[in-house]
Amino acid sequence: MTENRIKAAVIGAFVADALSLGVHWVYNTGVIEKKFGRVEQFYDPLTSYHKGKKAGDFTHYGDQMLVLLESVISGGGFDAHRFAETWRSFFADYGGYFDQATKATLENMDAGKSLTESASHSDDLAGASRLAALVPVYHDNREQLVRTAREQTAITHNNDRVILSADFFARSVLAVLDGNPPGAAMEATVKAHFANSSIASLVTMGIESRDRETRETIAEFGQMCSVEAGLPGAVHLISRYADDFKTAMVENVMAGGDSSARGMMAGMVLGAAHGMAAIPEAWRAGMTASQRINALLAGC
Template sequence: MPTNNIQDRAMGAIMGAFIGDALGLGPHWYYDLNELRRDYGDWIDGYTDPKPDRYHAVCKAGQLSQAGFILALTLRSLVECGGYNEDDFCRRMDEELFPLLDGTPVSGPGGYTSQSIREAWRRRVQQKLPWGQTGSHADTTEAIERTLVIAVRYAFQPDQLAAAITNNTMLTQSDHTVVSMTVAYGAVLALLVQGHTLDAGLSGKLMELVKDGKLPFHAVTRGDLRPPRLGDPDPSRAGRFASPDALLTPSYMAAAVTDSEIQIEPAWKVSIVYGMPCAIYHQLPAAYYLAARFHNDFESAVLHAINGGGQNQARAILTGALAGAQTGLSGIPQRFFDGLEGGVSLIKLAEELASKVGDL
């Protein structure tokens, strides 16, 4: 695969996430879809101002939320260090984010601070605990929302990808199921940056990485999930994560896209099928479905993610990265860059990181 195509896909993944974040800023967390339509019309097709009495009210259309702020922080750290440096990341969190927080939800950059970040702030700032003792049991996607750039950086080094994402995730979230699903998302994104498509065969490629010892998931089945046979040598790999199921999920979602007997119309109703709430097990299936269905149509992918309501911002970040990795930066409509505050500097950072993809 030509290097320029890899870089285009890497930049598409990064900028797709930033665009998804900014798209979600206005219509964030409407669980009543009638209320969402009342405030924003039948179809949201761009950046919007938050309403005065809702989330992110201090912000304007095209700005980033706190998730975008932390994603940019992580991206700068990767660029300036040449790769993942946990000490540098933690220093930036201590110096650039935590002084702006007060431990309450409605505070900090973007006007809202998520549960996992509030808990990390309390343990780090109030309780004076060292990093490594700051993770909570939040079951949400905040770690994915920042570590997706780590996945891009190590798109061709799955073992380094898994180690870095695991370590970074556990700084704020300690539940091993959440960690495994976060690493799995990173592994999926990496394959898309390489040039693979989110389809029914992608999980098989991920399982080959498990069998080769490059992804730390336990596996006992043979190829195509066939059971072990009596008398066969033990084929299992006792990885850090007890189950490989998080690696199997995306291909099931992709298979649903191509199954003529499964209809989700319009596609934004995927949020109703898999659930509107914030938890990672609601968010990932919807993002995988939308990114598989609109693998060559970035605009449709992110706009259906937004118009589904609920935790649509996280859904759009995750979908935006997956879709952007498949279409590349060149496949993202220019209007999404034109309306994104700070977009020029973010593209420059994305380009700098993309130039390192594949480096050891």
């Protein structure tokens, strides 16, 4: 069962991103509802940000997580320099969207800075949200998962709160894989390791919002890309839908904005909690990179 849930942590993050693609960065939830109704399948992107992408593809966040997964699996573990080099090469001929963190990091690399010291100072949660790719290799080593989660984040996002977010979710997903319910795992993690940190209040906000309606709650937290908005939003989704992977993913997308980064974190934790059976087969099979990801995971 643990092997099944480890795989589900990774697949859960990927399907969250793919489901988000259709309405990623659409902030008007009324537009989402009018155009698609309830988003329960993959769609071509509505906005021009992801021009050229098709239903089942990933946003640039999911694409980067796949680069990380391939780097970790092919290399037998995480190496910061190898990942940075592979990440840079990936964007050399990338046809998708370049966000500000990516642009700034690439500019620093091109200016001659060390590949591992070229990160932007972006506060986007997306830098941390790639970490599900590390779980297959480091699920049995808490210290290494936490360390590598922080290191992979710092390749592109040298920001204390983004790095702390990676640390928090790495510890939380391991607690869930150890058999703890998602909400209890996050509560114990923040209390034991982050009580005096700059993200403590954000985690607490998310946990305490578990009985509130999702779209209203995420609108209040903010639909933006930042940790300030995205972290409590992701924690809310995990807390409110702790026993319902599919509803968590759908409600995340219906809440609009940067649904990808929020969803990748929630998908990882809830996938780890419930295993592959909780992830709709149509989503698993409908990802463009499904066979590629399954082949990588089979080689772990």
